[in-house]
Amino acid sequence: MGAAQQVAGAFEELYGTAPDGVWAAPGRVNLIGEHTDYNDGFVMPFALPHVATAAVARRTDNVLRLHSSDVEGGVVELSLDALEPGTDQEWTAYPAGVVWALREAGHPVTGADVHLASTVPTGAGLSSSAALEVVIALALNDLYELGLQRWQLARLCQRAENVYVGAPTGIMDQTASACCEAGHALFLDTRDLSQKQIPFDLAAEGMRLLVVDTQVKHAHSGGEYGKRRAGCEKGAALLGVDALRDIAYDDLDASLERLGDEEEVRRLVRHVVTEDHRVERVVALLRAGDTRAIGPVLTEGHASLRDDFQVSCPELDLVVEAANSAGALGARMTGGGFGGSAIVLAEAADVDTITKAVEEAFAAAGFKAPRVFEAVPSAGARQES
């Protein structure tokens, strides 16, 4: 039985009627462009085969019933009129936040019954939260015939996470989950949300992309993220631009000089400006068919996140070091940092050697064994049945 059928069956058992439909939305991996999305910059995620799958039925009585097979406890029932940002510390804040954001934007959503199950690992930097938000948003968009476009759904989901849940994330995760296409990476300009699908079919070229989940959990809405964000804003203000995106790569040295003894801000600015440049380099290389050459750019990006932005951790650094020593084409942490996952670009023939090297390095360091899997660029959110 497929996942959609299973989730529909569980819905029926739970609520006593069949759902109106089943939708799925993926988690994502960011190929390059980290901590750029709240600086109006560039990102380049692709969707994972791992998805949140939700069976949903409409209601007309302003009641929202939520159930996740991945969380202990029964159905949670919420009144739409009582939805209030910041009041829910549980997982239900994500789907409830989406309903809140839709209604606040004037969309006539009058309730829903939801049952969901997800194969996206949580807290691994693979955006299980965006998958959860986007699957609900797409389902309600279809069921209530709201006619919203994918990028608009992503915006509403971001608002749900920022305002309702209270996690200050950028727009990348939700856009990736909503807009990615199989066999492609999504080159997204987070300033105007313009996007381009860049062919990214590694298997056809004899390569693989591994995700190494360090199983170290990050606290994403925690203080460190907010500090980096505030530091970037300070840098933009000191340099007299709207966002760090506006600092041209060629003007980087002059800009850093202008920041004088603001050492921390200088580091943050240098990462963001060079990272935007790395995204553009990766796009150019992929368009030129020079896929192997993106490897060193990924590794360079890791060094920048580790040394300048300082959001890596010993486990992530070890993945990159061990994978590259074992012959990877390149590797970097992905996602917000402080744990979560790293990605490794490798020749198909080297995958086993590299996986073993990373596992052995983790064992030798006394770290918990990492979870390694292959990431195939997959489809974005869709209706399943």
Ligand code: ADP
């Ligand atoms: P990430 O998005 O990197 O996985 P977050 O901390 O942003 O990490 O989001 C993880 C949270 O999303 C979980 O703690 C939980 O509240 C919610 N979540 C994700 N997947 C599910 C699920 N299948 N069922 C219920 N809640 C989920």
Ligand code: MG
């Ligand atoms: Mg998240």
